[in-house]
Amino acid sequence: MMVTLMSDGRLFFPLHSHDIRPRGRASQPRFFSISQGTFRIITGILLAAGMVFGINPETARAQNTATYTVTFQGNWKAESTTDVPSGAHFTTLIGAVHNGNQTFWNAGSLATPGVELVAEIGGTSRFRSELMAAGNNVKTIISWGIGSGGGAAVTKTVEFSKDHPLFTILSMLGPSPDWFVGLSGFSLLDGNDNWHSSRTVDLFAYDAGTEEGTGWSIENSSSNPHVPISSLKGTGKFTNVRVARMTFTLKQPVQQTSLSISGGSPVTEGNNASFTITASPAPTSNLTVNLNVSENSNNGRDFVVSGNQGSKTVTIAANATSAAYTVATVNDDTDEPNGSVTVTVSGGSGYTVGSPSSASVTVNDNDLTRVTLSAAVGNIPETGGTKTITATLNRVLVAGESLTVPLTFGGTATRNTDYMLAGTPAAGVTYHNLNSGNARVIFSAGSRTATLTLSTRNDTMDEGTAETVTVALGTLTPSSLGGGATSSGTASFSITDDDTGPVAGVMVSKGMLSLTEGGTADTYTVVLTKMPTTSVTVTATSSDNTVVKVHTGNGQPAVRVTLTFTGGTSGNWNQTQTVTVTPQQDTDTTQDTASITHMVSGTGDYAQVTADSVTVTVADDDGDDGDSGSDENDGNVDSGVDVGSDPEDPGPVFMETQFAFTMARNLVGPAPVRDAGGALGVVRAEGIGVTYTLASGGDGLFQVDAATGAVHYVGPGAATGHYALTVQATDSRGRVAETQVTVEVRDADTVSRLNRVRQTVLPEAARLAAGSAFAAVSERMDATRMATRLRVAGYELRTATANLAETLSTGVALPDLPQLLAGSEFVLPLSATGDAAGLAPVLWGAVDWTALSGGRVTDWDGGMFNAHLGADVRLSERLMGGLALSHARGTFDWTDQGGAPSVTGTYQSRMTSLMPYLGWTAHERLTGWAGATLGRGEVKLNDAEAGQYDSEATAWSAGAGARGTLLAAGQMVLALKGEAWVTQWEADGNGPLAALNADAQRLRLALEGQQTWTLASGSVVVPELEVGVRHDGGDGETGTGVELGGGVRWSHPAQGLTMQARARTLLGRGSYRQWGVAGLVRIDPGADGRGMSLSVSPALGVATSGVARLWNEGVSRSPAAATRYEPRLEAALGYGFAAPGTSGTTTPYAGFSLADTRAVTWRAGMRLATGAGLDAYLETNWREPTAGATDHGVMLEVRRRF
Structure with missing residues (x-):
């Protein structure tokens, strides 16, 4: 186990993870799947450890919010200012609740345009835009009106959270040149990460450094250049007495009591299932608890004894912290799936229902599961004969159960020679090695019957009598079948032969041989045409052993050689035997001829059989003294051809x-x-x-x-x-000549499949690579140019001048390095000149990983890893130029269903590109960029049947984009962004793969607007509107999507109540449609986390994708997604109370998520805040699909502040 010491003192214990798929720059999953056994062991250890710290097993993680009463009290009087001007007043207080990722103003730094406008004339629109631009770094925007006069005051209720504990506010001292009062990044957390019960802070005047002037007037010349913000305390007109004061008072919650329940170990039917109901704190008098008992028999018989189901009660004695409850189960003699008993705590008087509110105990069956083999009676013919064989269970298996049934074969017939087997597809049934190796059938959830079809294979061999077949069952291997398994039944029958026996005879492969005396030997073969009843011999005899001799194998050449052929199924009668003919040397000058005869000796059909002879011509190699020394054979041998002695006709x-x-x-x-x-x-x-x-x-x-x-x-x-x-x-x-011909047979379906896969996946790889490169340039334009920044795996590591707390994220183990690096980026200025004159070079880098799938005939799924390293310089005040090196690596799995059966494989692409780019700023509200890439790489296509084919590839792309703020007036913001690019990848051909050009184009536009109203009651109303358009053209997946979305959010910080409604519609290509509606109701506890918290979020359709999803992902690739509008519901309930033995708070909670009626995800957790700088978190979740195994996850986190 790896233990990580966080920068704020936290100790983090990452456990185990499975199937983590991070996408793009999204935050990594905090929960993960582990095996059920590991889950139980770890949970037990962690809960035991929790009890050492005073943590009850049923407690859950605390809410992290706090509510304060905040008062601003003016003190702009003679004691704080030597000459208070006539009409002295504070302007509207503007600020925010935020986290440490953002600082909006600070003494010693230059004032932003928003701070400048507040300090000079009291205007809040620019500063509000800066707050809104901070995005999720801001929890709440503050905008408070205040009465007239230097002693004006205002009191409001403000909600903070552990993720957003800081408070920033501004107000102009009017009239003045550019003077203001305020707070910057004021934290309501103490050094132990606990909420302050109260805080008081005095406010003094600041000079924004943007205007000249020392008098009480707003008409002054601008400072050139601007100077950093500075304190006016004790200088000029200001004394050392405060100008205003702010007080923060924590609102305390009321403690409540809750009940939870846990189940005991699994039991075998007939034994009692045990449960424990836990109370925290213990009741002061006897407490009657309402229970509901139910069972899940998986369609089997009842497990719970009659009368023990339904509404029940149990009593927890006064001052006791728990009570036991048992449920009796039935022991029967019927095989059935394992079931479970569930006891749920229902609402009642004198208690609240905590988490977990229900518990289940597994009840295991103890009866045998039976499988029976059967087949219809009767024999089948050799031609077109079939036999149906079935293996049937006595019941349907349920989720988690499986049974492996081996098949054994006997008889005189041979599997895969005389007959073949095929399995009929059925839900939950798989067939293995039916025609070779260890044949078996595996039954899993939803299965009961497996059907096998035995088909005969016709041959031309006369087997004489029928061949027999016997099929039986081997030793069974059950899984999760509590009572085990047993088998019965066999299938026996014959395959009747329909072949007419061939005529008995001896086949000699050659009738003539041409040799040269003393030269190379030649061969021919001999074989029988029909299986004999007894052994048959064939004797090959040379008519003249001075011309040629014969032998077999490694034997010595002789006058004769005998070949023996045997009958029966293991005989060699149908296997050729080779006779070698060796020419002999003589001294004469004549061409010799001999014959090889074959005498057949046998009984029955072979009693009167004769065989052909072989004529052998042996050319002379002895020279004639009168022939100038040349051989008598003036021809030659070419390509193994004996050309004889005639130069005009050398033979074939x-x-x-x-x-x-x-x-x-x-x-x-x-x-x-x-x-x-x-x-x-x-x-x-x-x-x-x-x-x-x-x-x-x-x-x-x-x-x-x-x-x-x-x-x-x-x-x-x-x-x-x-x-x-x-x-x-x-x-x-x-005369005979021979040649060797090599023939390669290719599958037309394979060629089509390979090219179809490449035509499907390559355009998407090209689109992902180009989109990532241009997204990196676009984000580079949006970033602060000279600010050093480092982000690893999507989490920012800040510089030494920033708060080091919260800089290290949870250490979840990822499956590979590319996914681990996803979301990493850095910006490193190479010059200390900042934004001053000069080139101001900057080195930057970014990494992303995107998961993607799609296809129709070819289904594919995988991801693309993209890494970018760039450097840019300032060419002028408004123009920047740079060069980046990009590397894209995609890995996809595919399944092609264009033929039968389907074929799987992998597809890999690599592309390295150079990308010059430009960025410009027209004015403070409009920026733009343009770039182009040129690269080289390779693609690898691996086919499970055809092997791997590699091809070189080249790519180019070009694109441009812009973004701007159309309106930023008061509390309204309207912004527009857009981009367009085109790319092309060219992959070379290789073997069956044809050369391919893949083109892709993209056009994206997005318009976003928001209006904020703060009502007199202190509540805030925020309506929002989003419109997005995206078009993907070219090859591969293409289409156009238009999305319109909107919503309204109402919140009342003093009451801790938030309500939100949202609706959207998405129109895609063809008849594609998406729509959705969603809501949210949230109640937050008191400031110290003690009290009830509730969150309920219903939705129908696809309501939460937003324009950002259309911008990044485009229109859904699944046609089915346009028609599924099933409801979804997420809910969570928790309650915080004083932790026993500490001054801290313990908060248990539970929640669930029901999506599309196909799976429900439960989660439960506990947080202990000890009040001594030590916090502990324990959280678990489990997902229960309608089919398949349940997934579990657990997380432990310990934080310690030093």
């Missing part, structure tokens, strides 16, 4: 030929082989009266036309690969 000579062709599946009838150029594949030999034969090779898949030499493929249609064929050419004189 082959031309070398190589073939490769594309084959269609399920080929019917002969198909000519075609080479890569598309011409008919033929072998050609020059000679007189040449005829062609296929001597060997090809596994019976090919034929050769005797007259033309055309090679034909005759199937079957799935036999792809490389084949070596030996083709013989025989001329009119019986």
